[in-house]
Amino acid sequence: MSEEGFREHDLDLFGLFANQVADAAVNSSLFSRLRESEEKYRSFVEQAIDGIVIIQDGRIVFANRAAANLGGYALDDLVGMGFQDLVAPEFRDGVLDRYRRRMAGQQVSSVYETKIVARDGEEIDVELNAGIIQYQGRAADLVFLRDIAERKRAEEELQTRTYDLGERVKELNCLYGVLKLMSEPTRSLEEVFQRVVRLIPHSWQYPDIACARITFEGRGFKTDNFNETSWKQSADIRVSGEKVGSVDVCYLQERPVAHEGPFLKEEMVLINALAGEIGVFTERKRAEEALRESEELYRTLVNSAEEGICLVDSDERFLFVNPKLANLVGYDQEELIGRSLLELVPSDEVEFIRSESRRRMKGETSRYETTLIHKNGTPRKVLVNAAPIYDAEGQLYATLGVLTDITDLKKVEDELRLRLIYQTAFAQIMNRAIGIENLDTFIQACLEILGNALD
Known part of the structure; x- marks a missing residue:
C-alpha cells in the first residue's frame, strides 16, 4: 500500500474516475452552450x-x-x-x-x-x-x-406616375411651343396654324400613329399623314363666342379604350386648351390688325391734315408734331421733338402760354390766339385749340394742340378794318360837306375826322 493507505490499483481507479467527472463537467458545459446557441437561433428563425x-x-x-x-x-x-x-x-x-x-x-x-x-x-x-x-x-x-407585394405595387405605381409625368411633360412642351409661336408678332394666322398642327401629334399617347388637323373658317391645316378615322378627338375653336373651326386628332390604328375611346382624359384637357388658345390668338391678331389699320388711318389723317397738330408734355416740350406744324415754323419734325414750345413764342406771350397750360392741369380745354416765330424770324399768327390727354391710369399725359395758321386771315381782317375806318371817315366828311359855309372850318373838321380814324 502507498503512504496514504491506498493500493496503487485504487489510485488508478480514482484517477480514471476523476477524469470521467472532469469530462462530464466539460461536456455538460459544452452541451449547455450549444443548447443556448440553438435556442438563440431557433428564436431568431421563429421570430x-x-x-x-x-x-x-x-x-x-x-x-x-x-x-x-x-x-x-x-x-x-x-x-x-x-x-x-x-x-x-x-x-x-x-x-x-x-x-x-x-x-x-x-x-x-x-x-x-x-x-x-x-x-x-x-x-x-x-x-x-x-x-x-x-x-x-x-x-x-x-x-x-x-413578401414584395407592397414593393411591387410601389414600383408599379412609380412606373405609372413616371409614365404619366412623361405624358404631362409632352403636353406642356406642346403648349409651350404653341404659345411661343403665337407670341411671334411677324407670323400670320396661316403660318401659326400650320406649325401648330405639326406639334400636336407628338403630345399624344401614341405619337407614331397620331395625326392632326385644324379647320378654320373653311380652310384646313393638317399633318401630311392626316386621315380621318373613327378614333377621333375634337374641340371647337370659338372666336367671340362663335364657332369658327375645330382641332381634330385621329389615331390611324386602334388602341385600348381609355377615357374617351383610346384617348386619355388629359388629352381632352389639352385639345380643349389648344382650341381655346387658338381662339384667343385669333381674336388678338384681329384686334391687332384692326388697331394697325386704325392707327394707319389716323396717322394718314394727322399727317395730311391742313392744321398743325402736336402733343406737348407738362414742360411744354414737343412729343409729336405733324408735317403741317413743322412746315408752319420752318423746322424738320425731328428738330422739334424734345424742344420747348416756349422757344417758338415771343417773350411777351410766354406767361400767357404758361397760364393756358395750367388750365390743362385742371382738365380744361381752351381756344386762344398766339404767335409762333418761324425759323427765319417771321411771326405767324395761329389759332390754338388745346385739350388735355390722359394715360391709362387717368394721369395727365400731354396736351393735344390743333393749330390753324391765321396769319393771312389776320392781314385780311386788318385790311377790312382799315377800309371800314376809311369808309366811316369819308362818310363823316361827306356829312360835314353838306351846307358848308366856311372852308377853313370844313378843312379843320376833316383833319380831326382823319386823325381820329388813324388813331
Missing part, C-alpha cells in the same frame, strides 16, 4: 419577418411560422410539401431548374423574384434568396422568402 424553409430532395423539411403565414398555410401542411407545389405554375420550371443546378454545385443566381401560390390560390410576389447548407448531415437548400 424572423421573412419566411424561411429548408428543402431536401425537392421537399420542404423545415419551415418557420412566417413562411406558413405568407401563404396562409398551417405549419404542418407546409412541412413535407413538394417545393414545386408552392411555386406558381408559370415560374415553376425556372425555379426548379435553379434548385437542381444549385444542388449540383453549379453557379446560379441566389437572389431573384418569383411568385408562390397561397393556400387560397392567390399568387404572391416574393423575393427568393437561396443557398446550400448542411442539415442533419446532408446538403440542403436554405431559402428565404420575402
Whole structure:
C-alpha cells in the first residue's frame, strides 16, 4: 500500500474516475452552450419577418411560422410539401431548374423574384434568396422568402406616375411651343396654324400613329399623314363666342379604350386648351390688325391734315408734331421733338402760354390766339385749340394742340378794318360837306375826322 493507505490499483481507479467527472463537467458545459446557441437561433428563425424553409430532395423539411403565414398555410401542411407545389405554375420550371443546378454545385443566381401560390390560390410576389447548407448531415437548400407585394405595387405605381409625368411633360412642351409661336408678332394666322398642327401629334399617347388637323373658317391645316378615322378627338375653336373651326386628332390604328375611346382624359384637357388658345390668338391678331389699320388711318389723317397738330408734355416740350406744324415754323419734325414750345413764342406771350397750360392741369380745354416765330424770324399768327390727354391710369399725359395758321386771315381782317375806318371817315366828311359855309372850318373838321380814324 502507498503512504496514504491506498493500493496503487485504487489510485488508478480514482484517477480514471476523476477524469470521467472532469469530462462530464466539460461536456455538460459544452452541451449547455450549444443548447443556448440553438435556442438563440431557433428564436431568431421563429421570430424572423421573412419566411424561411429548408428543402431536401425537392421537399420542404423545415419551415418557420412566417413562411406558413405568407401563404396562409398551417405549419404542418407546409412541412413535407413538394417545393414545386408552392411555386406558381408559370415560374415553376425556372425555379426548379435553379434548385437542381444549385444542388449540383453549379453557379446560379441566389437572389431573384418569383411568385408562390397561397393556400387560397392567390399568387404572391416574393423575393427568393437561396443557398446550400448542411442539415442533419446532408446538403440542403436554405431559402428565404420575402413578401414584395407592397414593393411591387410601389414600383408599379412609380412606373405609372413616371409614365404619366412623361405624358404631362409632352403636353406642356406642346403648349409651350404653341404659345411661343403665337407670341411671334411677324407670323400670320396661316403660318401659326400650320406649325401648330405639326406639334400636336407628338403630345399624344401614341405619337407614331397620331395625326392632326385644324379647320378654320373653311380652310384646313393638317399633318401630311392626316386621315380621318373613327378614333377621333375634337374641340371647337370659338372666336367671340362663335364657332369658327375645330382641332381634330385621329389615331390611324386602334388602341385600348381609355377615357374617351383610346384617348386619355388629359388629352381632352389639352385639345380643349389648344382650341381655346387658338381662339384667343385669333381674336388678338384681329384686334391687332384692326388697331394697325386704325392707327394707319389716323396717322394718314394727322399727317395730311391742313392744321398743325402736336402733343406737348407738362414742360411744354414737343412729343409729336405733324408735317403741317413743322412746315408752319420752318423746322424738320425731328428738330422739334424734345424742344420747348416756349422757344417758338415771343417773350411777351410766354406767361400767357404758361397760364393756358395750367388750365390743362385742371382738365380744361381752351381756344386762344398766339404767335409762333418761324425759323427765319417771321411771326405767324395761329389759332390754338388745346385739350388735355390722359394715360391709362387717368394721369395727365400731354396736351393735344390743333393749330390753324391765321396769319393771312389776320392781314385780311386788318385790311377790312382799315377800309371800314376809311369808309366811316369819308362818310363823316361827306356829312360835314353838306351846307358848308366856311372852308377853313370844313378843312379843320376833316383833319380831326382823319386823325381820329388813324388813331
